[in-house]
Amino acid sequence: MELRHLRYFVMAAAEESISRAAARLNISQPAVSRQIRDLEEELGVPLFDRESSGLSLTEAGLAALPHAQELLRRAGDLKLAMEVFGKPVRKTLRVGFIETALPGFLASAMRVFNQRHDDVCIQIRSMPPLAQEKALREGEIDLALLGTPCPQLASEFRVEAIKKTPMAVVLPDDHLLSLRKSIDLSELANEPFVSLHEAQFPGRPVMLADLCGRAGFVADVRMKAAGLQEMLGLVAGGAGVGVLPMDVNLLPHTGVVFVKLRKPTLTLVSSAVWKRESETKELLDLIGLMKAPPASKGKK
Structure with missing residues (x-):
């Protein structure tokens, strides 16, 4: 089971339609149908009743939906928590x-x-x-x-x-x-x-x-x-x-x-006043810019 299986399932449940879910996900309709069937086979139960008017959740689908939504939410939280480690640390x-x-x-x-x-x-x-x-x-x-x-x-x-x-x-x-x-x-x-x-x-x-x-x-x-x-x-x-x-x-x-x-x-x-032991090249650059005449502050 992969996150994309859960994502397609949740979107299809929200849209009650494979075609509308595919449009929202910006992928092909057959791909959505195939991933949802793979999920059903893995779980061993049908998640949707498929009718000409659209999709409706089965009793198993209704039970599975909140679990799928919670797993997706936790995956999103994990991604957000890790973003800070992927960005360069800014000095202050x-x-x-x-x-x-x-x-x-x-x-x-x-x-x-x-x-x-x-x-x-x-x-x-x-x-x-x-x-x-x-x-x-x-x-x-x-x-x-x-x-x-x-x-x-x-x-x-x-x-x-x-x-x-x-x-x-x-x-x-x-x-x-x-x-x-x-x-x-x-x-x-x-x-x-x-x-x-x-x-x-x-x-x-x-x-x-x-x-x-x-x-x-x-x-x-x-x-x-x-x-x-x-x-x-x-x-x-x-x-x-x-x-x-x-x-x-x-x-x-x-x-x-x-x-x-x-x-x-x-x-x-x-x-400008600062501690000798706290002197950095960035601090000295800011001081130099403050001392520079206005016309030359934009020059590097």
């Missing part, structure tokens, strides 16, 4: 990123990377910088894409610059200075400020304090945000003004405008 590259990295350089690099490496699956997770550092240490991600990382990270991980971004002033779109092309930070000395929180963005509150100190005043920080979108929402809602990297304007920012910071100037460096 887990990447944590701050929100600006995706539209800034990660998405375009991934597009080219996926064309080159069909054996590697990139998984991405949007995470604030401190969460990325923790995930990297604990082996939950293979690569972290941060803003300017703390200098101490270089003693623990490999750190490589990806992109430089100047800082900009973030204002509500109804602010008196919102139509300006550039402003000095000192012009905002009497404004309330919104800052990113140290717990999620280490070093950013100190960076803001240093910038304002260079401009000759102490920032009146009224609120702190746990994320970039949260900070943009607070500025749009009138909670204060802020200072962010210019590439944050790649994110949706309804009610907010970005104005060039004329002085004091500051440039942040988006960086």
